[in-house]
Every structure is written in C-alpha cells, then in structure tokens.
Amino acid sequence: xxxxxxxxxxxxxxxxxxxxxxxxxxxxxxxxxxxxxxxxxxxxxxxxxxxxxxxxxxxxxxxxxxxxxxxxxxxxxxxxxxxxxxxxxxxxxxxxxxxxxxxxxxxxxxxxxxxxxxxxxxxxxxxxxxxxxxxxxxxxxxxxxxxxxxxxxxxxxxxxxxxxxxxxxxxxxxxxxxxxxxxxxxxxxxxxxxxxxxxxxxxxxxxxxxxxxxxxxxxxxxxxxxxxxxxxxxxxxxxxxxxxxxxxxxxxxxxxxxxxxxxxxxxxxxxxxxxxxxxxxxxxxxxxxxxxxxxxxxxxxxxxxxxxxxxxxxxxxxxxxxxxxxxxxxxxxxxxxxxxx
Numbered sequence: 205x206x207x208x209x210x211x212x213x214x215x216x217x218x219x220x221x222x223x224x225x226x227x228x229x230x231x232x233x234x235x236x237x238x239x240x241x242x243x244x245x246x247x248x249x250x251x252x253x254x255x256x257x258x259x260x261x262x263x264x265x266x267x268x269x270x271x272x273x274x275x276x277x278x279x280x281x282x283x284x285x286x287x288x289x290x291x292x293x294x295x296x297x298x299x300x301x302x303x304x305x306x307x308x309x310x311x312x313x314x315x316x317x318x319x320x321x322x323x324x325x326x327x328x329x330x331x332x333x334x335x336x337x338x339x340x341x342x343x344x345x346x347x348x349x350x351x352x353x354x355x356x357x358x359x360x361x362x363x364x365x366x367x368x369x370x371x372x373x374x375x376x377x378x379x380x381x382x383x384x385x386x387x388x389x390x391x392x393x394x395x396x397x398x399x400x401x402x403x404x405x406x407x408x409x410x411x412x413x414x415x416x417x418x419x420x421x422x423x424x425x426x427x428x429x430x431x432x433x434x435x436x437x438x439x440x441x442x443x444x445x446x447x448x449x450x451x452x453x454x455x456x457x458x459x460x461x462x463x464x465x466x467x468x469x470x471x472x473x474x475x476x477x478x479x480x481x482x483x484x485x486x487x488x489x490x491x492x493x494x495x496x497x498x499x500x501x502x503x504x505x506x507x508x509x510x511x512x513x514x515x516x517x518x519x520x521x522x523x524x525x526x527x528x529x530x531x532x533x534x535x536x537x538x539x540x541x542x543x544x545x
Contacts, residue, residue, distance in 0.1 A: 205237050205238060205239045205272045205273065205276065205277070205278065205309075206237070206238045206239075206269075206272070206273070207235065207236070207237050207238075207265060207269040207272050207273075207305075208235075208236045208238070209233050209234065209235045209236065209261075209262065209265050209301070210233065210234050211231065211232075211261075211262065212231070212232050212233070212234060212519065213229050213230070213231055213232070214229060214231075214232055214249075214488055214490065214515045214516075214517075215229050215515065215516040215517070216229070216488070216514055216515060216516065217513075217514055217515060217516050230249060230251065230487070230488040231249075231257055231258050232247055232248060232249045232250065232488075232489070232490065233247070233248040233250075233258060233261045233262065233265070233298070233301060234246070234247055234301075234490075234492065234519060235247065235301040235302060235304075235305045236305065237272060237278070237302070237305040237306060237309050238309075239276070239277055239278060239309055239313065240277075240313070242309060242312050242313055243309070243312075244278065244304075244305040244306060244307070244308035244309025244310070244312060244537060245304070245305055245308050245492050245520070245537075245538070245540055245542065246300070246301035246302055246303065246304035246305030246306075246308065246464075246493075246496075247300075247301050247304060247489060247490060247492040247493040248261045248297035248298050248300060248301035248460070249297060249460050249486075249487040249488055249489045249490075249493055250297050250460075250487075251460075251488070253437065254297055254460065254461070255294065256294075256295065256296075256297050256298065260295065260298070261295070261297060261298040261301070264291065264292060264295045264298040264299075265298055265301070265302070267291050267292070268288050268291060268298070268299075268302055271284065271287050271288055271291070272284065272288075272302075277313070278306045278309045278310040278313070279310060279313075281306050281307070281310055281466065282466060284302075284306060285299075285303055285306065285463070285464070285466050296440065296441070296460060296461055296462065297460040299463040299464060300459045300460050300462075300463050300464040300493070301464075302464070303459075303463055303464025303465055303467075304459065304464055304465060304492070304493060304538060307321070307464075307465050307466075307496065307499075307537065308496070308537035308538045308540070309537065310537070311536045311537030311538065312536045312537040314536070315536050317499070317533075317534070317535070317537065317538075317539055318496070318499040318537060318538050318539075319499040319500070319502070319532060322469055322500070322503075324499070324500070324502045324503065325502055326502075326532050328502035329498065329501045329502050329507075329529060329530035329531070329532060330501055330502070330504060330505075330506060330507045330529070330530060331354070331355050331356055331507065331527075331528040331529050331530070332354070332356070332507045332508060332509045332510055332525060332528055333356040333357060333358040333382050333506070333507070333508045333510065334351045334354040334356070334357060334358060334510045334513060334528070335357075335358045335359070335360070335508075335510055335514060336348060336351065336357050336358065336359055336373065337360075338359070338360070338365070338369050338372075341372050344372050344373065345375075345376045348373065348376045348377050349376075353525075353527050353528055354525075354527075355379065355380070355527070356379065356380050356381070356382060356408070356506075356528065357373065357377070357380070357381045357382070358381065358382045358383075358384065358508060358510070359373060359381055359382075359383060359384070360383075360386060361383050361384070361385050361388060362385045362386050362387070362388015363388065366398065367398075367401070370402065370405050370407075374405060379406075380406055380407070380408050381406065381407050381408065382407070382408045382409055382411070382506065382508065383402060383407050383409070383410045383411065384410075384411040384412065384436070385410060385411060385412055385413040386411075386412060386436075386437070387412055387413075387414060387415050387416055387437055388413075389413045389414060391421075392414060392418075392421040392422075392424050392425045395410075395413040395414060395421075395425050396425055396428055396429065398413075399413070399425075399429050399431050399433075400430060402431065403430045403431050407431060408431070408432075408506070409431055409432040409433070409434050409453075409454070409481075409483070409506070410429070410431055410432070410433055410434065411435075411436045411483070412434070412435060412436040412437050412438060412456075413433060416438040417438075419438065419447070419448060419451045420451075422435070422438065422448075422451040422452060423450060423451040426451060426452055426453055429453075432453040432454055432481055433452050433453050433454075434452060434453065434454045434455065434456055434481065434483055435448050435451070435452040435454070435455045435456065436456040436458075436485075438451070439452075439455045439456070439461075440461040440462060441461070441462050441463070441467065441471075442462065442467055442470055442471050442474065445471065445474055445475060445478065445480075449475075449478045449480060452480070453480065453481055454475070454480045454481025454482060454483060454505070455471070455475055455480055455481075455482060455483070456483045456484075456485045456508075457471050457472060457475075457482060457484050457485065457500075457504070458484075458485045458486060458487065458497075459486075459493060459496060459497050460486075460487050460489075460493070464496075465496055465497075465499065465500065468484075468497070468500055469500060469503075472484075472500065472503045472504070473503075476503075481505045481506070482503065482505050482506075483504060483505065483506045483507070483508060484497055484500060484501050484503075484504040484506075484507050484508070484509065485497075485507075485508040485509070486508065486509050486510075487511065488511055488514065488515065489511035489512070490512055490515065490518050490519045490520050491512040491518050491519070491520040491521060491540055492519065492520045492522065492538070492540050493511070494509050494511045494512055494522070494523055495520070495522035495523040495532075495533065495538045495539050495540045496538040497509055498523045498530050498532055499532070499538060499539075501530050507530060509523070509530065513525070518543065519542070519543055520540040520541065520542055520543060521540065521541045521543055522538065522539050522540035522541070523539065
C-alpha cells in the first residue's frame with residue numbers, strides 16, 4: 205500500500221468567541237492510502253494542546269509510509285495499526301489519520317460501510333449537539349436561529365462570564381445545552397456551585413470542569429455533582445481508563461486523541477463495562493474524520509460531531525444531519541466523497 209498526504213488549514217465560518225479567546229483557523233492533514241486503485245481517506249486535525257502541527261504529522265507519516273509499504277492490503281488492519289503506534293510516542297492525530305484511511309480502504313475493498321465491522325445499526329445514531337460560540341447577544345441569537353433544527357446546543361464556559369453566557373442563551377431558547385469548561389474552573393467548590401446552578405438551566409452534562417491533572421478534585425466533584433461530569437483533557441487513550449474511571453461519570457472519546465476507530469471502539473466497550481457514559485466528540489474537523497467517528501456513534505450516549513458545520517469550506521461530502529440526527533452515508537468505508545477545489 206502507498207501513502208500520500210496533503211496539509212490544509214481550515215477556516216471557521218465566522219470568528220467566534222470562546223472563553224474570551226478567538227479561534228480562526230486550525231491545521232489538518234488529509235491522508236490517502238492506496239491499494240489496487242482504491243483510495244482510503246483519513247484526516248489528522250491538530251488542536252494546539254495535542255502538540256502536533258503540519259510538520260510533526262508530515263514527519264510521522266513519512267515514517268509510517270515505510271511500514272505501510274510492507275503490506276499489500278489493509279486486511280491486516282490491527283497488525284498495521286499496532287506497528288504504526290510503536291513508531292513514536294504521541295502523534296495521536298497522525299496515527300488517527302492512518303487508522304481512518306485504513307478503515308475507509310478496507311470498507312471500500314469489501315463493499316461495505318465501516319459501522320458493519322462492529323455489527324452496528326445505521327438507524328441507531330444519536331443527535332449531535334451544535335456549538336454556539338459566544339458573541340454579542342444579537343449575534344448569539346442569530347446563531348441560535350441558524351441552529352433551529354438542532355435539538356441540543358453546546359457552549360464553552362470557563363470564564364467570569366459563564367452565568368451571563370447561559371442567561372443569554374436562555375433568553376433565546378430553552379433547548380438542552382451541554383457545557384464544555386475546558387479546565388476553566390479553579391476550585392472544586394466553585395465548580396459544584398456552578399453545576400447546581402446549571403442544572404436549573406436545563407444543562408445535560410459538564411465536560412472537564414477542573415484541571416486535567418486534578419483527579420482528586422474531579423472525583424470529589426463527581427461524587428457530589430447533580431449533573432454528569434465528563435472527562436476530556438484528563439483522558440485520551442484506552443490505558444487511561446483505569447486511572448480515571450472513578451473520577452468521572454463518563455468520557456469524551458475523540459479519534460484524534462485515541463489514534464482512531466480501532467482504539468475508540470475498544471475504549472467505548474471498556475467504558476461501558478465500568479458503567480461510564482460515552483460522549484463521542486471531534487476537534488475542528490472536516491466530514492472525513494467526523495464521518496469516521498459517526499460510524500461508532502450508535503454506541504454513544506451523546507454526540508458532539510458538529511465539526512464540518514463550523515468550518516467555511518469542507519473538503520469532503522459525507523455524514524449528514526437530519527434535524528440534528530446523525531445520518532450515515534450508504535457509501536462503503538467511512539462514507540465520504542472527496543470534493544474538488
């Protein structure tokens with residue numbers, strides 16, 4: 205098999221304000237793995253906290269290409285993924301791009317969608333939340349109006365403006381809201397007070413309220429919280445589950461954190477054994493990576509897969525959302541088609 209990759213930079217549909225910071229672009233790398241004239245597509249999306257960029261991903265993929273060249277087909281998928289994983293520590297987004305492309309390629313060669321690999325049902329997908337970036341109240345109102353068909357909203361908190369943000373949203377809609385704090389609350393006592401307040405505002409759950417290394421604080425909070433507390437930055441890969449399982453009510457599974465579909469499936473099944481809730485999420489991603497994650501979405505309690513809806517120009521056609529419900533494509537593999545331009 206041969207590997208080819210190209211760097212891109214995604215622009216958001218509009219600059220939006222999250223916890224008083226503006227995000228305007230994010231780097232991605234699109235990976236292609238070719239076999240018998242068929243191309244499997246993968247994607248590495250690189251938020252700064254993962255420590256990856258175009259160069260680190262490119263350097264890793266060059267090394268991984270030598271491993272892939274030893275295999276003629278993707279049907280030794282788990283062996284290949286294990287070999288790629290030990291090339292270097294970290295590089296989880298780069299590894300995810302290979303994993304996604306291999307799953308896509310295998311599905312195309314077999315003529316079936318990836319969700320069938322795990323005997324999942326296409327119809328059992330959840331609704332995704334959609335992020336409402338903070339801005340002037342009238343802009344927030346416009347964004348909420350644009351997201352009218354979605355049943356669940358998402359908002360980023362973690363600043364002195366948290367209550368104001370929620371009150372602004374509540375002035376426009378009473379839809380359920382999920383909250384991502386991104387480690388923004390300073391103490392467990394502050395977090396507990398805010399969570400009690402949020403429960404009265406029809407909030408579903410709270411992601412990563414405290415610093416990622418503060419597992420003792422998270423365990424204290426989880427024991428007392430009236431809302432589910434979900435690990436994000438505190439949790440990345442399968443090996444982390446035993447360390448954090450008693451500190452949270454659930455985990456946010458993202459392909460870019462855990463190296464792709466192969467490990468994400470294992471994480472979800474293991475989390476379920478511990479009675480942990482599962483949120484399947486994404487970074488700032490195109491329909492390539494999000495369509496891949498959507499293959500596993502029927503196993504999740506909640507989904508946050510709005511990445512393609514927040515960027516200006518998607519690179520792929522793939523997963524769709526009907527009234528916010530995830531609709532998987534009938535195409536084989538991860539179900540995407542590369543767009544031109």
